[in-house]
Amino acid sequence: MAATTRLDWLAPLLLRLVFGYFWAETGWAKLVNHAGFAERFANWGVPFPDLSATLSGATDLVGGVLLMLGLMTRLTTLPMIFNMVIALALVVLPSISMLDDFVELNEVLYILVLFWLFMAGPGRASLDHLILKRMTRAG
Numbered sequence: 001m002a003a004t005t006r007l008d009w010l011a012p013l014l015l016r017l018v019f020g021y022f023w024a025e026t027g028w029a030k031l032v033n034h035a036g037f038a039e040r041f042a043n044w045g046v047p048f049p050d051l052s053a054t055l056s057g058a059t060d061l062v063g064g065v066l067l068m069l070g071l072m073t074r075l076t077t078l079p080m081i082f083n084m085v086i087a088l089a090l091v092v093l094p095s096i097s098m099l100d101d102f103v104e105l106n107e108v109l110y111i112l113v114l115f116w117l118f119m120a121g122p123g124r125a126s127l128d129h130l131i132l133k134r135m136t137r138a139g
Helices: 002-006 010-032 034-044 049-069 073-095 099-103 106-120 127-138
Strands: none
Touching (some): 010 034, 010 049, 034 049, 073 106
């Protein structure tokens, strides 16, 4: 038990690094291939597809980088959750009819991981923790 307590920083760090990289890469792809993603958004019926593709890509890219750094983690998760809820509502849910299908959706898992980060925070191996520690010492 003592080893897991000493290493309690490791799981949130690994989660943030891998999950953040996934989002940064996704955002970069949306921004680099903006025209293609805007067209996909239009085909899905997303309002203002050009603007929505830009905002979605920027949210993913910036959010992913901030998650990897553990910087403004809780605040960062909110627009990312919003992004996923919109994707879920407009794109995915219309084709879902059973609970089994719903719980197997990637978007549901993404929302839950982001919600966990919002509630639990980034862990000790993060810029958020370092900043809070320095502010506590200074104040």
